[in-house]
Amino acid sequence: MIEPPPSDQDTQPTHPVRLPARRRWLLVLIAITAISLMLTTAWWFGGRPSQFAVATINPMTVEIDVAGERHIVQTTAKTIGDVLAQENITLGSDDAISDPLTAPLRTGHIIYINRARDVDIIVDGEAQRVHTPLTNPYDILQQAGISLSDADRVWLDDTETEPGNVLLWPVSVLSIEVKHAIQVTIVDGDETHAIETTAETVGEALFEADVPLYLTDIVSPDVSEPLSDGLMIHIDRAQPMTIAVDGTEIETRVQGLTISAALAEAGIALTGLDYTRPAETEPTEPGMHVEVIRVTEDQETSTEPIPYETTYIADANMDLDTREVRQGGQAGVLEVYTRVRYENGVEVAREPDGSVVAQEPVNEVVAYGTRIVVRTVDTPEGPREYWRTFRVYATSYHPAALGGDDVTAIGMKLQKGVVGANPDIIPFRTNVYVPGYGTGIIADTGGARSSPYWVDLGYSDEDWVSWSRYVDVYLLTPVPAEIDYFLPTWTPLRGH
Incomplete structure (x- = not known):
């Protein structure tokens, strides 16, 4: 509460003093009678009223302050009411004067008169108008029965000031607005505290109380809700x-x-x-x-060749073991897709993601001859007919090289005239002629070689001759009933 200062001897009026109507008329009648007596006395004394007045009445000097405007008056009036009547100063019903009208005058007396005026007062949104001669806002509020606390807000003529300044406000005011503080309680998790505030809403009260709020905190009631006295505000912290x-x-x-x-x-x-x-x-x-x-995926594309295939067709118009490319082969194009996975911009995995044939391969077509032509080769024993010839690599072997084993794959005795070969190329029991060796029969085979085109020329231990070179081998007539026209490997052929 704002307390008033101790009482002093200031004669400034604080409350209106009213003069009864009957007394005012009596004073006017007395004043008129006194003036008539003075004028009559002066006439009887030979027209010297001034000397008589000086001898009988002593004028005094007083000051009259009306609403802050002060002027000096010379008067012989005896009372406050007399001098006001002399100066034609009237008082309204709500005006205030510093002294009663019947109070006697004295030299140097200052008479204060405050004219009543309308003052608008708004308290917590409710408006009222008072007609008062008081100028100090504190006195006006006291007269209206309105008290203040330090937590309240006050506006004097639309200027906000601290409640403690109301008592000392230096000028008169025409409007006063008061917003009384209310008490609210803030429950913030495990903490509870009460505040006095003049805020309009829950959010404004929390802001004034320096209570931080985060975006996802939950406030109940909502921050936009108006405040009321005794309100409980709950904050559910995120x-x-x-x-x-x-x-x-x-x-x-x-x-x-x-x-x-x-x-x-x-x-x-x-x-x-x-x-x-x-x-x-x-x-x-x-x-x-x-x-x-953050995961993103990208698809990378690469190409791979698609190998072409070779197809073979028999041609009876072509000699046996001859070939002719009828259509050149061309590799196709395969588009291969790979899915690349990135996590936060860094590659972490690659996975196949399908493929598409962008260009089909073109197969090679090769014709091979099936026409058998019997020819003659000259040998030391005379001409021999043959129907097929190969270029092969020739080696030789004998029983001692086999640890004494002298029995061939088909049961013949190993000796000169017995020839080992790949039976897939030259079938067993085929008669052959090998230049420099002579005639023989395919009666044996051997282990895998780097090429299927080989012969191993047989000898006995007594007549063994070492072989290690390429030679031509001739397959002698008669022509067998079953012929492999298409051998597994084309090379080496004749002339290699």
Whole structure:
């Protein structure tokens, strides 16, 4: 409460003093009688009224202050009311005067008169108008029965000031607005404290009380709700969380019970293949750190050749073991797709993602001859007919080289005239002629060689001759009933 100062001897009026009507007329009648007596006495004394007046009445000097305007008056009046009547100063019913009208005058007396005026007062939004001669806003509020506390807000003629300044306000006012503080209680988690405030809304009260709010804190009632005396304000605090996303870390607070809900509150969206660590379905905990992994995928394209195939066709118009390319082969083009996965811009995986034949291969077509022509080769034993010849690599062997084994694959005795060969190229029991060796029969075989085109010329231990060179081998007539026109390997052929 603002207390008034101790009483002093100031004669400035604080409350109106009214003069009864009957007394005012009596004073006027007395004044008229006194003036007539003075004039008559002066006439009887030979027209010297001034000397008589000086001898009988002593004028005095007083000051009259009307609403701050002061002037000096010389008067012989005896009372306050007399001098006011002399100066034609009338008082309104609500005007205030510093002394009663019947109070006697004295030299140097200062008479204060405050004219009543309308003052508008608004208290907590309710307006009233008072007609008062008081000028000090504190006195006006006291007269209206309105008290102030240090927590209230006050506007004097639209200028806000502290409540403590009202008592000392230096000028008169025409409007006073007062907003009384109310008490509200803030329950912030485990903390509770009461405040006095003149704020209009819950949010303004929290701001005045320096109570920080985060975006996801829940305030009840809402921050936009108006205040009322005794209101309880509850704050449900969001949990602190650090979110690492898009190259930065965000310190925030969330209400969500899961990481997914927390990200939604923070305005962070997961799109496509994005995921979080911990998983977005995990519950939130105070102070937890969440990492958002941005996932993108790209498709890379490469090409690979598609090998062409070779197809073979028999041609009876071509000699046996001759070939002719009828259509050249061309490799095709295969587009191969690879899906590349990036996490936060870093490649982490590659996976095949299908393929498409951009260009089909063109197969090679080769014709091979099936026409058998019997020819003659000169030998030391005379001409021999043959129907096929190969260029082969010739070696020789004998029983001692086989650890004494002298039995061939078809049961013949190993000796000169017995020849080993690849039976897929030269079938068993085929008669052959090998220049420099003579005639023989394919009666044996051997292990795998680098080329299927080989012969191993047989000898007995006594006549063994070492062979290690390419030779021509001639397949002698008669022509067998079954012929492999298409041998597994084309080379080496004759002339190699």
